[in-house]
Amino acid sequence: MTDILDENKITNIIEVKNLTKTFGADSDPMKVEAVKGINFSVKKGEIFGFLGPNGAGKTTTLNMLSTLLFSTSGTAIINNSDIIKEPDLVRKNIGMVFQETSVDIDLTGWENMELHAIMYGLDKKTRTKRIKEMLEIVDLSDKAKTLVQNYSGGMKRRLEIARGLLHYPNCLFLDEPTIGLDPQTRRSIWDHIKKLNQEYGITIILTTHYMEEADELCDRICIIDHGEIIALDTSENLKAKLKGDTILMEFENNKDLIKFKDKIKDFPGINAIKLVMDRNGIALNPQNMPGHPPMGGGPPMPGKIPKKMMKQMQQMMMKMKDQHSTKLNITIENGGEKIPELIKIANDLEVKIKSLTIKQPSLEDVFIHYTGRSIRAEEGEGRIHLIRKIIQSRMGGGRRH
Numbered sequence: 314m315t316d317i318l319d320e321n322k323i324t325n326i327i328e329v330k331n332l333t334k335t336f337g338a339d340s341d342p343m344k345v346e347a348v349k350g351i352n353f354s355v356k357k358g359e360i361f362g363f364l365g366p367n368g369a370g371k372t373t374t375l376n377m378l379s380t381l382l383f384s385t386s387g388t389a390i391i392n393n394s395d396i397i398k399e400p401d402l403v404r405k406n407i408g409m410v411f412q413e414t415s416v417d418i419d420l421t422g423w424e425n426m427e428l429h430a431i432m433y434g435l436d437k438k439t440r441t442k443r444i445k446e447m448l449e450i451v452d453l454s455d456k457a458k459t460l461v462q463n464y465s466g467g468m469k470r471r472l473e474i475a476r477g478l479l480h481y482p483n484c485l486f487l488d489e490p491t492i493g494l495d496p497q498t499r500r501s502i503w504d505h506i507k508k509l510n511q512e513y514g515i516t517i518i519l520t521t522h523y524m525e526e527a528d529e530l531c532d533r534i535c536i537i538d539h540g541e542i543i544a545l546d547t548s549e550n551l552k553a554k555l556k557g558d559t560i561l562m563e564f565e566n567n568k569d570l571i572k573f574k575d576k577i578k579d580f581p582g583i584n585a586i587k588l589v590m591d592r593n594g595i596a597l598n599p600q601n602m603p604g605h606p607p608m609g610g611g612p613p614m615p616g617k618i619p620k621k622m623m624k625q626m627q628q629m630m631m632k633m634k635d636q637h638s639t640k641l642n643i644t645i646e647n648g649g650e651k652i653p654e655l656i657k658i659a660n661d662l663e664v665k666i667k668s669l670t671i672k673q674p675s676l677e678d679v680f681i682h683y684t685g686r687s688i689r690a691e692e693g694e695g696r697i698h699l700i701r702k703i704i705q706s707r708m709g710g711g712r713r714h
Contacts (some may be wrong), residue, residue: 326484326516327355327378331387334373334540347373349540350387355484355518360510362531363520364676366688370540371520372412375488378518379409392483408477412488412520414469418462422453422472425461426479433480440479447475450513451505467498471505478509485509487519491526503529522688524676536680543683548676555674555682556584558648560655562641562669569664570639576658582646589640590686639667642681644674 332351337344348370355361363371376382378389380400388395394402416425423444430440448454451471461469470490477485490506491499507530509515521527527534528548536544536551544551564570574586645651648671659666680688 324357325354326357327361327389327391327518329353329378329387329389332374332377332384332389333386334370334377334382335385347540348377348384351537351540351542353535353542353545355516356532357483358510358514358516359532360506360517360519360530362527362534363518363537364522364524364527364531364534364680364688365520365537366522369537371522371537372488373540374537375486375518375520379407379486380404381409405480406483408480408482408485410470410473410477410485410487410490412492414466414473416461416469416472416476418464419460421458421460422448422464423457425472426476429476430479435479443479443481447478450478450509451475465498466494467501470494470498470502474502474505474509478515482515484516484518487517489520489522491521491523499523499526506530524680524688528676534676536676536683538680538684544679551676551679552674555644555678557582557644557646557674558671559674559678560643560645560648560652560669560671561589562643562655563667564639564641565665565667567637567639569662570641572662573659573664574641576662577643577655580645580651580655580658582651583643584646585642585644585682587642587681587685588638589642589681590638642678644678644682 329352332348333346334348335344335346351370351374363374365371373382377384378391378396380396380403384397388397390396391403392406394406396403417428420428426444426447427440430444435443444457445454448457451474453468453471453475456464456468461472464472474485474487474490487506491502494502503526506517506519510517517530519530531548533545533547534551535542544554546554562573564573570588574588577583578586643655652669652671656666656669677687680686
């Protein structure tokens with residue numbers, strides 16, 4: 314499998330330049346900029362992750378890079394080929410595993426692989442060799458003749474990864490590779506992803522909204538929200554930027570939270586104070602409103618809201634967040650030493666703390682630091698099929714726009 318790798322000497326295999334995707338015309342009140350002029354590069358041989366909530370622009374970005382979706386402006390260079398000017402050359406250099414399972418369950422694993430190989434124009438001798446090779450890599454050789462309808466969710470995912478490698482791509486795109494899988498199967502997929510990267514040198518670009526997944530797999534993490542890159546670095550560097558420990562405090566009510574927050578704004582050692590929206594706050598997310606892309610990426614949801622009204626609603630939602638949050642995320646130096654004093658302040662104010670936890674900063678804390686809210690992976694899992702139908706209906710059954 315040595316010829317999987319492109320032996321040229323480029324350092325960055327992907328260069329993204331002002332990549333933008335807008336749904337809707339300038340005059341359309343439903344116009345939404347799903348990806349907002351992002352710039353980044355991916356080094357050859359690294360695992361690069363897009364981390365963000367559903368609807369952040371992760372899938373839209375991947376679809377543009379894989380030439381499935383035209384950009385509104387900007388472009389990207391993948392292994393010296395331009396996604397706009399040379400899409401066919403780009404496709405030869407990439408493999409793609411979609412968020413939703415796309416294998417044919419009425420065929421065997423081998424038949425799924427062979428059908429894909431024929432579509433790539435591989436002759437019988439070559440495809441036989443590569444199918445055996447790829448099935449072995451993902452530990453499915455003994456299931457090659459089994460109907461896919463009898464595969465587990467993890468086995469189907471591994472088969473899709475193997476299928477995406479048949480043409481020996483330089484880059485493998487994985488869109489939410491472990492969504493909906495149980496923790497044990499998820500870790501198995503992680504092992505296979507790391508194997509592809511470490512043993513075969515394949516550059517992997519993945520999207521995820523699982524913090525642990527990004528932390529475990531990615532050499533660098535690009536945190537994206539509302540179509541914009543808000544942070545990009547290694548996991549350790551992102552956490553280190555918070556400079557201190559993270560204390561999460563939950564109060565009896567919002568009134569107590571605000572009283573405490575106002576009191577500690579000048580407390581020594583505090584680097585950041587953020588209100589955190591809990592599960593009930595999902596209804597306040599602008600991404601769930603008509604005229605915005607649905608969670609999971611894609612065109613805007615049906616419905617028209619005038620721009621002025623949209624701005625007013627967003628301002629109202631921010632006020633509601635301030636009025637309803639009961640959780641406070643504090644980044645503070647030497648947090649363990651400061652907890653007794655913080656509790657004393659709460660007692661003096663006669664506010665009730667329901668819970669208090671302290672830990673080293675995590676990726677979740679990094680995201681809260683930049684956005685004031687947490688990522689909940691479960692938000693979109695029950696809506697994937699509905700979202701897919703909406704996207705396909707608006708894109709003419711899957712045709713490129």
